[in-house]
């Protein structure tokens with residue numbers, strides 16, 4: 001292809017700036033209080049409102065959200081947490097950093113997510129939590145086994161890093177399913193960014209208070225209240241895991257345009273779907289676009305994926321592989337299992353350029369170059 005690549009196609013993922021982020025930062029910069037503050041509280045309220053829940057607890061990353069959520073339900077040494085191997089290593093590190101063991105589960109090759117059956121297959125007597133990863137933004141339905149898990153005292157803590165704004169097919173927002181603790185990421189390329197950050201959607205006010213204490217030193221009094229006190233009370237463990245006002249200000253500016261970005265992402269995904277239709281040897285991973293704010297656009301190739309990847313990279317197409325599986329990582333070798341479906345799928349997946357800062361023409365160009373790559377590497 002000799003045509004100049006259209007803008008944005010060279011990047012796999014990128015944030016879309018709306019032009020209001022700098023002004024939002026300017027409102028919090030002069031105050032000099034850049035840690036947790038009113039902008040953070042406002043951001044939490046905005047998230048809770050959008051999801052239709054009572055509380056949202058903002059933290060400094062999606063990884064921290066997972067780590068704290070696990071800790072808040074008492075996961076620690078001797079406990080197994082079921083997690084797909086095909087996820088970003090952050091999901092697994094949040095488990096191991098709490099001293100617990102990841103128990104890797106298989107996935108459905110069509111959605112790249114765990115199912116009720118693959119979770120049941122992975123259960124052990126030590127299982128204390130299940131961490132489904134909402135790959136590409138698609139909701140994961142564990143309702144068929146929710147009662148069984150509850151009976152065994154197993155918690156569901158969702159890694160919804162990809163899934164901010166998505167719904168279940170019955171219309172329930174991800175984050176609003178009773179009994180499920182949900183964690184979002186707001187890193188620069190996620191559906192809603194704060195620059196860096198995350199939120200946990202707690203299941204009760206008590207859980208919210210506990211998470212707020214864990215995220216900021218275990219101190220009872222707010223920063224404002226402490227200004228007029230000569231002491232404060234530390235009620236338990238805590239770290240500095242709060243979301244700064246600087247990040248919250250960016251998040252508030254982005255939140256104003258979330259509906260628009262969600263529609264852009266859905267339209268971009270549908271553009272890919274139409275362009276990929278009929279392309280031999282390529283299967284689109286189904287995100288259930290009607291209910292999902294897609295985070296990515298991933299295909300499975302029945303060709304030599306690595307050759308296609310390099311062909312496209314050499315032509316400046318921002319393809320990426322999300323993710324190399326975790327059960328074969330040296331750092332997780334203690335928890336290695338035989339996972340044939342994951343092994344097979346991990347060699348087939350290819351993420352196409354996908355972000356709201358690119359044009360629909362860029363998607364068409366990416367698919368045309370993919371078609372060329374498939375021919376050239378057959």
Ligand SMILES: Cc1ncc(COP(=O)(O)O)c(C=O)c1O
Pocket residue numbers: 061062063064087088090091133159161162185186187197198
């Ligand atoms: C599936 C998954 N889980 C967790 C995370 C961690 O989120 P963060 O980068 O905000 O720490 C990411 C982010 O890349 C992710 O993709």
